[in-house]
Amino acid sequence: MRVNNRGAKTWDVIIVGGGIIGLSLAIALRKRGAKVLIVERGEPGREASSAAGGMLVDCAIETQPALQTLATASARMYPEFAHELEIESDTKVDLRDKGTILFPPATCLRSIACLAHSGSRTAALFPARSAELEPALAEPNPVREAFYLKERSIDPRALTAAAIKTAKNRGVDFSSGDPVTSVDFRDGRAAGVTTPKTFFRAPKIVNGAGAWSGQIAPHAFPTRPVKGQMLCLVSPARELLKHVIRSPEVYLVPRSDGRIVVGSTIEESGFDKRTDAATIQRLHRAAIAMVPELRNAKILEDWAGLRPGTPDALPILGETATPGYYVATGHFRDGILLAPITARTMAQIVSGEAPDYDLTAFSPHRFTL
Secondary structure (H helix, E strand, C coil): CEECCCCCEECCEEEECCCHHHHHHHHHHHHCCCCEEEEECCCCCCCHHHHCCCEECCCCCCCCHHHHHHHHHHHHHHHHHHHHHHHHHCCCCCCECCCEEECCCHHHHHHHHHHHCCCCCEEEECHHHHHHHCCCCCCCCCCCCEEEECCEECCHHHHHHHHHHHHHHCCCEEEECCCCCEEEEECCEEEEEECCCCEEECCEEEECCHHHHHHCECCCCCCEEEEEEEEEEECCCCCCCCCEEECCCCEEEECCCCEEEEECCCECCCCCCCCCHHHHHHHHHHHHHHCHHHHHCEEEEEEEEEEEECCCCCCEEEECCCCCEEEEECCHHHHHHHHHHHHHHHHHHHCCCCCCCCCHHHCHHHCCC
């Protein structure tokens, strides 16, 4: 931060929102020498980032075509991204590269089969082969196809904890516990942000407030909360699963410490983060149907997170019509995956450089603000 002639503290960039997107961007900007303040309404990393499953999904069948290039680039960046955070924070983030066994909906079978025979990172599995890879799976259905995807997964809570430590170690400032109510302008440019208690000064502001991005005056970005309920199981068999298992009914994400994350719902419930017992039980039953040994597992916890959705299910990335005011939000279910590439491209844009990737499809100007 700097001190102006009137004695008020100023920063080069203020980032509104302390999730993995804001944290990663703050670190990228600090590497460029910018003085950065993160203003978070609650505790950094405790909203959608910590509620995520951590699957780094960039399969062409499950990713929107407009997002495919960014998703693939970001997935490739992850080993270096995760390693850097681990080294700087002395925190393990549990990046796993065992891959995914996918049981796709019948409507996707032909498309995935084409990928599997085109030299891509997808391989077809006969039912017996999927059981061989994961012996704990239920007896294979002879008519249900499975596919192996060369994907990674990560522990989002460990990742955000590492990012918070790294940001602090690099000198990023934090203000926690008060929401930004408005971005303030002066002479037609961004000048700072206002909270219920104070005003923070900076000539550049990035709105990365996730599901809350649209509540910050004066621009009403069309983001909305999309609720996802999940639970975590602990099995007596520490290494019950090696791969991520994904089906239309449920997904299972193993952690290296023996936990298995089970998810997830997609609900339009506003800002309600409560879990529903019947929904959690349904997910639990679906997990047991997929892996029968999970009937012996204990439910460690359940929770709900609020993903930032947009009308076209694509992120909003770039500068607004107001000079100095930028937005990086609306990542929906891909916030963890897209953190490295979002940090890289948005740091370039905020620094006045041309981004490495074309972000036209994600421009805030596609919406009437």
